Amino acid sequence: MSETSVAPARAWQSVLEHVESRLLAGELSPGDHLPGERALSAGLGVGRSSVREALRVLEAMGLIRTATGSGPNAGAIIIATPGGAMSALMRLQVAARGFPVADIVRTRLVLEAQVVSDLAEASPAADLVIAESLLDAMDAPSLSPAEFLALDAQFHLALAEASGNQVITATMAGLRGGIESYVLDGLDRIADWGATCSRLRHEHRGVVAAITAADVSLARSRIRHHISGYYAETLPDSH
Missing domain, CATH: 1.10.10.10 (Winged helix-like DNA-binding domain superfamily/Winged helix DNA-binding domain)
Incomplete structure (x- = not known):
């Protein structure tokens, strides 16, 4: 050269x-x-x-x-607004399939366990109005699986935003496309969507209940079980 x-x-x-x-x-x-x-x-x-x-x-x-x-x-x-650029960079990496799905899941487990810990420990209590409104929207029986999972992704991002941690929120926003991609890809491997959908609703409510009760350990356990459970259910070789 x-x-x-x-x-x-x-x-x-x-x-x-x-x-x-x-x-x-x-x-x-x-x-x-x-x-x-x-x-x-x-x-x-x-x-x-x-x-x-x-x-x-x-x-x-x-x-x-x-x-x-x-x-x-x-x-x-x-200026001090790195979140948008950080999210954009991660979205590009996700779009280019630069991150393996297993790594995205492992990162979610770390980040979201911290998110729910921060929310459960918050004083005064964190504002979960947006997250709870998304749970209500997910209760609509007319939702298609894709619509439900889009709201699901919004719910997880809303929890991150409620925690106030800008770095985690930017990272979650950047990973959102990758998260939506793998959860949608797994739909064909779900034998009974109705049962899975009902379980996911229950798990979401359980996470919020643990946060509201200020039970850090339970909130962490429930979010990890929720994330890893769907991933395990929809792995290509899990059926």
Whole structure:
């Protein structure tokens, strides 16, 4: 590979590394402006095209917001909203089948056990209105299996959001497509959907009841049983 083919990549990466080092050193914080293109280009010894490429990457990562014009809101400003970018990155990996289903399930077991623990320990009690409204919606007898499972995925995400842990919520949102994919793929391997649907409803209510009762151990046990039970029931070689 020629030197000219790798130089542009190294140039814009050096801008990213510069911003990262200033963040780690506490020299940049949310709300601060980055220096302008010309200043970054001169200060780092890279072309302005490389600076623009780095800024596009930083914006896609959810680290900066850019605006044209003049005034206090113009230019590149450090922001603290990584959740959307993190979720988008994970969704792309899921869409590209970069994560094995077994790994998604194991990750759910870890994350959701922590979610229900946090909810059960919350003081004052966590707001579960959205999660409970989704459970009520899942009681509708007219739902198709796909509609029920879509609401099921929303319920699990609603619990994560109620916990207030932004990292877990972003991760769960990013994994949602992968979760919906494997639960839908397993439908054909369910011998009696009516019985499974009834069991899932009961398990959901049991998780919420344990959270409401502030029983951390029971909430963790029930969510793990719920997640692993469906996965075991719908494994390709389980029938």
